[in-house]
Amino acid sequence: MKKIIITGGAGFIGSHVVRRFVKNYPDYTIINLDKLTYAGNLANLKDIEHSPNYRFVKGDIVDLEFINNLFEQEQPDAVIHLAAESHVDRSITNPLEFVMTNVVGTVNLLNAAKNIWKGQYDKKRFYHVSTDEVYGTLGDTDMFTEQTAYDPHSPYSASKASSDHFVRAYYDTYGLGTVISNCSNNYGSYHFPEKLIPLAINNIKQGKAVPVYGKGENVRDWLWVEDHARAIDVIFHKAAAGSTYNIGGHNEWKNIDLIKLLCSILDKKLGREAGESAKLITYVTDRAGHDLRYAIDAAKLKNELGWEPSITFEEGLEKTVDWYLTNEQWLNDVTSGHYQDYYNEQYTNR
Numbered sequence: 371m372k373k374i375i376i377t378g379g380a381g382f383i384g385s386h387v388v389r390r391f392v393k394n395y396p397d398y399t400i401i402n403l404d405k406l407t408y409a410g411n412l413a414n415l416k417d418i419e420h421s422p423n424y425r426f427v428k429g430d431i432v433d434l435e436f437i438n439n440l441f442e443q444e445q446p447d448a449v450i451h452l453a454a455e456s457h458v459d460r461s462i463t464n465p466l467e468f469v470m471t472n473v474v475g476t477v478n479l480l481n482a483a484k485n486i487w488k489g490q491y492d493k494k495r496f497y498h499v500s501t502d503e504v505y506g507t508l509g510d511t512d513m514f515t516e517q518t519a520y521d522p523h524s525p526y527s528a529s530k531a532s533s534d535h536f537v538r539a540y541y542d543t544y545g546l547g548t549v550i551s552n553c554s555n556n557y558g559s560y561h562f563p564e565k566l567i568p569l570a571i572n573n574i575k576q577g578k579a580v581p582v583y584g585k586g587e588n589v590r591d592w593l594w595v596e597d598h599a600r601a602i603d604v605i606f607h608k609a610a611a612g613s614t615y616n617i618g619g620h621n622e623w624k625n626i627d628l629i630k631l632l633c634s635i636l637d638k639k640l641g642r643e644a645g646e647s648a649k650l651i652t653y654v655t656d657r658a659g660h661d662l663r664y665a666i667d668a669a670k671l672k673n674e675l676g677w678e679p680s681i682t683f684e685e686g687l688e689k690t691v692d693w694y695l696t697n698e699q700w701l702n703d704v705t706s707g708h709y710q711d712y713y714n715e716q717y718t719n720r
C-alpha cells in the first residue's frame with residue numbers, strides 16, 4: 371500500500387502519469403497536487419476523477435507553509451514531481467517565474483519530504499521528472515547520455531538543471547531516496563497548444579499561419595507521451611536510489627520536416643488538396659539562444675530496466691492528430707481559458 375503525491379498531475383505529461391498509476395495500481399492512493407495554471411486542467415483527467423484511489427488537491431509548490439502542512443497531514447510514501455513551468459519561450463520573457471516554480475518549488479518539496487521521512491530515507495522515493503534540455507545542444511551525430519555534462523542555455527533549462535542539482539544534493543547530503551529522469555520532447559493527447567505539435571495541428575486545422583522559428587533546421591527527438599508515462603512507472607518501481615535515466619524516442623526530426631508531415635496528414639484528413647496546408651508555413655524570427663539539436667541515448671534504460679518505445683512515430687502522430695480532430699471542444703476550452711476559470715472556481719487552496 372503506497373500513498374503517492376504526484377505534482378503537476380493536471381498538466382500534459384502529469385495527467386498521463388496520474389491516469390496510468392490510478393488505473394494500474396488500485397492499491398495505491400494517488401494525490402494529484404496541481405496549481406491549475408493556464409497549462410493544467412482537470413478535464414485532462416475526467417475519465418478517472420471519481421476513482422476511489424484518486425484525490426485532487428489544488429496548491430502551489432512555492433507556498434512553503436502549504437507544502438509542509440500537506441506533507442505532515444498526508445504522510446506520503448513517495449513523490450513523483452512533474453509540476454513545472456515548461457515552455458522555453460515563456461521562460462525567455464519571464465525567467466523569475468521559472469526560478470520560483472522549478473527551483474524554489476522543487477526545494478520546498480525536497481525539504482518537506484526530508485522532514486517527514488527522517489530515519490527512513492532508504493524506504494521512500496522522491497522521483498524528479500526532468501528534461502534533456504539540461505544537457506544543452508548537440509552537433510550532427512552525438513547523443514546525450516547520463517554522463518553528458520550539464521550545459522543549459524535557456525532560463526527554462528537553467529531552472530531545470532538547477533532543480534536536478536538540488537535533487538542530487540539531497541541524495542548526496544542526506545541520503546534521500548531520489549531518482550531523476552531526463553526526457554526528450556513529448557507529443558500526444560492533452561498537450562497544451564503552445565508547443566510545436568499541438569500548435570501546428572490547431573493552426574493548420576483553422577487555416578492559420580504555422581510559425582517556424584528560424585530556418586526550421588532545429589532537431590528534436592520525439593516520444594509518445596504514454597511511452598514516457600510507462601518509463602516513469604518502470605523507473606519509479608525499479609531504479610536504485612540516487613540514479614538517473616535518460617528517456618527518448620530515438621526519433622529525430624527537423625522541425626520543418628515534421629511540420630510538413632503534419633501538413634500532409636491534415637490535408638488527407640481534412641479533405642484538402644495535397645500541398646494546401648503547407649501554404650500556411652510561415653518562417654518567423656528565431657527563438658533567442660535556440661538549441662540546435664537534442665537526441666537521447668536511452669541504452670541505459672533499455673539495458674537495465676527493459677524499457678523501449680512501444681509505437682512508431684507514424685502511429686503515434688496519426689493517433690495524436692485524430693485525438694485533436696475529435697476533441698475540438700477541449701482545444702477551444704484550453705485556448706480560450708474557459709477550463710482554467712471553471713476549475714479554479716471549483717477548488718480553492720487548502
Ligand SMILES: Cc1cn([C@H]2C[C@H](O)[C@@H](COP(=O)(O)OP(=O)(O)O[C@H]3O[C@H](CO)[C@@H](O)[C@H](O)[C@H]3O)O2)c(=O)[nH]c1=O
Binds near residue numbers: 565664
Ligand atoms: C512553439 C514553436 C516551436 N518551434 C520550434 C522550437 C523548437 O525547436 C521546436 C519544439 O518547440 P517546443 O514545442 O516549444 O518544445 P522545446 O522548446 O523543444 O521544449 C519541449 O521539450 C523539452 C524536452 O526536450 C521539454 O523539457 C520542454 O518542456 C518542452 O516544451 O519547435 C517553432 O518552430 N515554432 C513554434 O511555434
